[in-house]
Amino acid sequence: MSYLYDFFYGGFRPASNTNEQPIKDDQALRTKLKRTRYKISSLVMLTNRQRAEASKNVPKYLFRMWDARSGGNSKLNTTKAVTPLAFASSKGHNSVYDMTRTEFITNTSLHLTGCDSVVTEFSSWSHSPYFAFYFTMQRSSSGTFHVAIMDTEELAKSNPAFHVPALGKIFGKSYGYVYEEEYLVHGVIEGQFYKAVPYNQLCKLGLLKQLPGLNKSGISASNPNAFRLLPGEEENYTTDELRQLRKIVLPYGDTFSLPMAIVLFCCKKRPGYWSELSASDLDTIITVLGGWEKIPHDWCSSRSVFSKNVYPKNWDANEQVQNLMEALYTHCYGKGARGNEKRYAARYAKAEVDEEDIIGAMASMSVSRGDADEISTEGGAEQTLARKPTQNGARGFTGNK
Template identity: 30%
Template sequence: MLEVSNIEPITGVRRAYFEDLRKNNVPQFLFRTWSSKSGGGPEHATNSVKEIIPHGFMERASGSGFYEKAESELYKMVAMHFSNDNSPWFSSEFSSWTGSLHLALYYARSIDEQHDPHVAVIDTRQLDEEVLVWHVPHLYYEGGLHEYMAHGPIRGIGYKAVSYKALMSSGLANVFPELGQDDISKFGFNLRNQMFNGPPNPFPEDEMENSDEIKQIRKIADLYDHLSLPVATGLICLRPRPWIRSQPEGRAALEQAAKLFAGAELPSDFERGNWLREGVVLTESHMDSMTFPDVRQ
């Protein structure tokens, strides 16, 4: 994690360590829910279907500059962003993301519709500018499993946002009826644990392709155009499936589901990177009770 006592920029072996974390232990695809009040509102940050510009990048040239800053400065910025500090003098250069579409959708549900919530997806390797992304436990706090921090403006073919209203109109409530349940957390932590403590949800045998659920998932995911595949994957994994168990029938069910989306458009540089290996991306922590079985699945 970052050290508050280091007043010099991160260099050498330590920089290589942080680069390895972001390149090999962060999902290629991440989700974010934003609204008209995100980042303090449009006067402080931009959140739109075209781009996301954090407060700290609103009035200066593009370019990361992450490793040009003193490590102590980075530590303070991460800490204040994570704690949602609204001090008038604070200007964050990060936007917040999650590996869990389950979390993003439940958070969108918690936002008043007058603020026009949107659910976005990014392919971290297909953005117009280099954006550096870390999991919060890499930088600051081991219990921050729910959040990834992206440093830099988000724009380009690797970004797509769709309004929550459009998702609901396309049948989201049919795919995720649990959105109607109340949870003490706006991120749906209790709901997720409850859902994944139950038995796996199989698709109808020999009728998966024509099942109503798959049809609805396709319809919703298609709203994300060329980024439909990660969204479809997230929608399928909103609840436990047979392949979450390491059994032959579970593997067969996974292969069957994968074939349904075999024709979906893949990003040009898609690869089965280190982040797809079991256990590489953190999904649970001894620090608290938060867990992300949907991401693990």
């Protein structure tokens, strides 16, 4: 291990009583790890409230692409869990705070530099959905690639996440800790707040048709600057476009299909980065997402929704995602929300009544034989099946079915 001390500490072997004790017993270091964006040089303990806030300075949703063959073991990445190599071999710590300073620095540094021999306790995730989608598209020929999402706020206790540049500042390291798009998440990630879907399945549902900018060659995935700006000119949305994007993400299930839909809405450059959306626009988007009650009330406690200091700066997709989430939450639960909901309910109640009148009128009309489909039963008897009007519903695509 002496070469690791030379590599990480420039030949200086740190005092064992500081670097060999568990992080949970090193109050100063533990505080630093929990506050990512507070002033790193200060060793003064934060108040409990500040520490709680600091632990949320990671985006609520992080994204990961993985191949079933990654890591040389098909059990490491599955639709049920992401299992870092150390935990697959029962060598991982129960908590990241059980690691010593030396273990933490060694493990994260070797992980980030791509050392084949590291038994990592971490998995890599990105704040940028566009980066994850594009990175997957560039490597999707094998058919075993998946796009995963996790809720860091729900998994904060079991799977703490750390922004890579923040770790570099904490430990005074620059080499290897420069990946602004990357977060390291500790432990086995599994359960309700993790979901992975095959990339090919998303493509079959129309991902590249709706987001042709992903089908672009000649950009190096190792250059994050290529993914900061969304390609093309600003585009206004259409209701049909949003409905198609909503359908694409239904495989992400009840927990994640709504945030993934918002992500896809924001993978095109929108006017003003959706910083100013009208009440009518928000009503339309809410309808496509499934209705007023689908907008999560617990977003109220998410710094990703309301703080401009959570996401790294100058990433188009992230800016749009945050703007849209904040606008949706404020429209549904903020000032004036009660009036917004009454107007919304009246608007769509009238639309439903109008549609029911049309459907009722059409149902009462006689259907001639030329307007019917003839189908045969197994016994050979013919039946007529009247063509019914398509009922998409004025409230839009509800999903979750």
